Amino acid sequence: MSYKSLRDFLSKLEEEKLLIHYTDPVSLEPDVRTILAAGMNMKDSPAILMNNIDGFLGKGRIVGNVCGSWKSNALMLGMQTDATVKEQFFRMSDLWDKYIEGSVTYIEQPPCQEVVVDENINLFELFPLHRVNEHDGGFYLSKGLVVTKDIDEPDNLAVENVGVYRMQVQHPDVIALHVMPFHDGARHIKKAEERGEALPVAICIGVPPSLATMASTPLDYNQSEYIFTSAIDGEPFELAKCIGNDLDVPAHAEIVIEGEVIPGKRFYEGPFGEFPGSYSGAKQVFNIKVKRVTHRKDPIFETLYIGRPWTEHDTLIGLSTSVPIYKQLKATMPEVKCVNANFQHGLSVIVATDLKFGGYGKTVAMRVATTPHGISYAKNIIIVDGDVDPFNLEQVIWAINCRVRADKDVTVIQNTPGFQLDPTSNPPGMGNKLIIDATTPEYPDSIRPFQMIDLLDTEGTMQTKLEGMLNG
Amino acid sequence: MAEKNTNIQCVRCLSETAYLAASAPDGSGAWDLYCCSYCNYGWRTTEGSEITDVTKRDPRFSVDKNEVESVFCLNPIPKLLNKE
Numbered sequence: 345m346s347y348k349s350l351r352d353f354l355s356k357l358e359e360e361k362l363l364i365h366y367t368d369p370v371s372l373e374p375d376v377r378t379i380l381a382a383g384m385n386m387k388d389s390p391a392i393l394m395n396n397i398d399g400f401l402g403k404g405r406i407v408g409n410v411c412g413s414w415k416s417n418a419l420m421l422g423m424q425t426d427a428t429v430k431e432q433f434f435r436m437s438d439l440w441d442k443y444i445e446g447s448v449t450y451i452e453q454p455p456c457q458e459v460v461v462d463e464n465i466n467l468f469e470l471f472p473l474h475r476v477n478e479h480d481g482g483f484y485l486s487k488g489l490v491v492t493k494d495i496d497e498p499d500n501l502a503v504e505n506v507g508v509y510r511m512q513v514q515h516p517d518v519i520a521l522h523v524m525p526f527h528d529g530a531r532h533i534k535k536a537e538e539r540g541e542a543l544p545v546a547i548c549i550g551v552p553p554s555l556a557t558m559a560s561t562p563l564d565y566n567q568s569e570y571i572f573t574s575a576i577d578g579e580p581f582e583l584a585k586c587i588g589n590d591l592d593v594p595a596h597a598e599i600v601i602e603g604e605v606i607p608g609k610r611f612y613e614g615p616f617g618e619f620p621g622s623y624s625g626a627k628q629v630f631n632i633k634v635k636r637v638t639h640r641k642d643p644i645f646e647t648l649y650i651g652r653p654w655t656e657h658d659t660l661i662g663l664s665t666s667v668p669i670y671k672q673l674k675a676t677m678p679e680v681k682c683v684n685a686n687f688q689h690g691l692s693v694i695v696a697t698d699l700k701f702g703g704y705g706k707t708v709a710m711r712v713a714t715t716p717h718g719i720s721y722a723k724n725i726i727i728v729d730g731d732v733d734p735f736n737l738e739q740v741i742w743a744i745n746c747r748v749r750a751d752k753d754v755t756v757i758q759n760t761p762g763f764q765l766d767p768t769s770n771p772p773g774m775g776n777k778l779i780i781d782a783t784t785p786e787y788p789d790s791i792r793p794f795q796m797i798d799l800l801d802t803e804g805t806m807q808t809k810l811e812g813m814l815n816g
Numbered sequence: 817m818a819e820k821n822t823n824i825q826c827v828r829c830l831s832e833t834a835y836l837a838a839s840a841p842d843g844s845g846a847w848d849l850y851c852c853s854y855c856n857y858g859w860r861t862t863e864g865s866e867i868t869d870v871t872k873r874d875p876r877f878s879v880d881k882n883e884v885e886s887v888f889c890l891n892p893i894p895k896l897l898n899k900e
Contacts, residue, residue: 371862372847372860372862373860373862373863373864373867374864398840398846398847398862399840399841399842399844399846399847400840400841400842401842401844402842403841403842404841466837466838468837468838468849469838469839469841470841475860475863475867478866478867479874479877481828481855481856481857481858482851482856482857482858483858512856513858514851514856514858515837515851515853515856516837516838516851520856522890523890523891524890525890525891530891533891534891534894537893537894538894538895538896538897539896539897540896608893609893610889610890610891610893611856612855612856612884612887613856615877623877625887625888626879626883626887627887627888627889627890628887628888628889628890629890629891630891772888
């Protein structure tokens with residue numbers, strides 16, 4: 345099943361009892377963040393739709409935690425809500441291979457342009473912006489998708505980029521854009537800036553969950569987030585052209601903000617509470633001058649609480665971090681069985697692999713450290729045997745406890761690239777790689793002989809029978 | 817849209833470069849929102865005194881005026897390519 349719009353997905357969440365309608369009065373600060381953080385602490389972390397917002401009565405709605413739970417994520421992937429995280433991992437991996445089957449279609453008079461605002465634009469009065477964490481430098485769009493094109497290839501959909509970047513609304517029609525230099529969006533801006541040109545940009549808020557997931561995924565430069573989304577949905581993805589530029593945007597987005605990146609200037613932004621659970625410092629970043637806003641009637645402003653884990657951010661980017669690393673490893677190391685990089689955007693990566701020879705586990709770890717994402721993010725790399733489930737942390741700890749010889753299997757590679765938002769990265773952007781090889785030593789390496797106890801019910805037949813008895 | 821007045825002191829950097837940027841759109845007068853043109857901070861009048869009151873703000877999140885221009889640049893400004 346696919347969801348053309350955020351609204352379609354919210355209907356499904358409601359049907360599955362994964363949506364709360366919060367009708368009590370809500371202050372923009374601190375209620376929104378408190379409500380969303382509390383929701384994430386609930387079993388199944390439901391989405392929460394708020395419609396009684398201070399200063400926006402009859403004019404605004406906020407939704408958050410839309411992709412907050414693994415049950416929601418399973419629905420996004422077209423699975424039943426009881427699908428395990430590991431099953432969702434392999435579902436996403438299979439869909440990855442269907443990229444070639446994806447396609448897009450364009451529709452006229454799209455819902456995202458039902459209302460057009462092109463003068464006296466004041467984002468603070470149009471939408472219920474709020475301070476995500478108490479000491480943020482202002483009011484952030486925490487779940488906005490930024491669309492840009494390569495100015496040399498304006499008709500090439502594959503290189504049109506859709507990325508989730510942090511954005512601070514600094515003035516009524518000015519937005520600061522924080523995009524890492526290695527992200528595709530930054531490459532587009534740099535190319536235009538070198539020619540003194542203002543790059544058109546569109547910011548989309550309130551999109552189908554499959555697109556939000558793909559926009560959070562580190563794809564190759566010439567892979568389209570829209571095509572990938574179509575592969576997940578199993579049908580052409582519906583797009584529309586912006587009114588004032590040539591960018592493609594999701595036709596059913598709740599809100600589209602059209603603008604241009606101001607070339608040759610930088611602006612003070614931050615701090616912002618980030619996914620490591622700490623505040624980032626302030627920086628000089630790009631600014632976007634807003635030219636036009638379009639939106640659906642009675643738009644839903646989608647937001648995302650980000651802070652100390654577990655938050656929607658962790659679920660949203662968990663598998664979209666794990667699967668690309670798995671694919672990149674698998675391409676040259678077919679012994680690799682599974683990857684769990686779900687924690688803090690892959691600052692820790694757990695890989696299950698069969699072994700070829702002594703030291704192979706360590707070799708896999710070094711390959712993780714040289715994948716595009718692993719270069720800066722993966723600082724703790726744990727390798728386990730192929731019959732250990734990397735999504736089962738009890739099994740992972742067992743492997744560390746019963747396989748690791750500290751003098752041979754623990755390695756620290758010093759002074760490597762690090763991730764600047766990680767508070768231990770010092771100076772920011774530098775770090776160390778910790779490798780823990782928790783695999784069983786293979787010839788010519790060795791360990792004193794021991795006999796393993798067989799696993800029981802490996803097909804899960806008895807477990808299924810017992811669950812049937814329990815559920816009547 | 818709220819009327820712009822740029823002589824208000826910013827609660828973060830203390831410059832007198834803040835202005836009234838927005839008011840509650842439902843006309844209730846529930847809140848006003850201010851922005852600083854210098855450090856780009858924003859605050860709403862309904863936020864707690866630890867945000868809106870200069871004397872009660874956490875000093876770890878204050879901003880020195882000199883820092884605004886000298887802070888780390890995430891994306892350095894590239895040189896312009898020759899028009900040729």
